[in-house]
Amino acid sequence: MTPNCDNRIANVRKDSADFTDIFLHDRPLIDTRAPLEFAKGAFPTAVNLPLMTDQERAKVGTCYKKHGQDAAIKLGHQLVKGATKEARVAAWQRFAEQHPEGYLYCFRGGLRSQISQQWLTETGTPYPRISGGYKAMRRFLIDELEQQLPKVPLVILGGRTGCAKTHLLTGLPRFIDLEGLANHRGSAFGKRIGGQPAQIGFENALTIDLLKYRHQHGYQPLVLEDESHLIGRCALPLCLQNEMQQAPLVLVETSLEQRIETSYRDYILDNLAASQQKWGEEEGFSHFADGLRLAMSKLKRRLGDLRYRELLALLEHGFNDHLQGRPESHKAWIAPLFAEYYDPMYDYQLTKKQHRIVFRGDTEAVNDYLRDEATLKRLPSFT
Structure with missing residues (x-):
């Protein structure tokens, strides 16, 4: 541990300066809340090393309601003792020694983090605790998003499905990748390996990225990809939705052939590679195929039963050809999906955004436009 660790413990406060630094x-953060609490929402650098399991926490909570705090504390010490206590303290100690610059916290900065800190100190490993806990840090991020977002000019990058918007976006000097934070490509076929974060975790990560952006770039224009209010099951915060709907829109336009090729690469080749990396060749292909079938089934109502069955047959034919070394057969169902589902939906949505379009062009032209700082600074807001 660092020599000034005791001073850090004494000096930790729940003001915005401390949280900004964090x-x-x-x-690195030790989250001592129960696993169920952690799963509902956490911070990107937090590791869940709970003081109590979900079951233990439930028992202590019931005891607190019936018999008060002293009885609950006594029960907690009875449940977490001996080898159980030693294992949990050892886990905290390993983390603290590996990450001397970190902190620990519980929900409100109360008993659980105080006990965890005390037990760590008794091992000769003092570690700073965040006063106010998760609740105070979460409140800080909510206020940061609501207060600072309106001050950051937004520019929205749009275009049809398959225009490689995300590839263009992530090559720009100033952007936040909303789909990356949501771990989802945004469409019915956009599911990615690893699943999506909890809604609160998504909001926390988004606001932290905004905080970093603001401290690095000030209030320079920020480019975001055009998204609906949902990216998979992660919902954009309402304040962000409102700002995006008033921001200038830049459209990237590519040929149908390029769009098919991009979608083939992203949704077929890359998704299969990720699936096989996780589950192995045979099982990975099975997971990959089931994911595409499920995604297609979500479009059944919009496509109609007959057309859905026809496209599903093309999908199954694509799987058979893929296993025979002809993965490009998938393009036979990607192309009609563009023509019959994605493009009509895009055209309809674009009618509501025509007044916000400030530029449109191919990938190279849009890339040059979005890198022209003088132009971006002059863009209007469509309130």
């Missing part, structure tokens, strides 16, 4: 510098 999030800007990705300080």
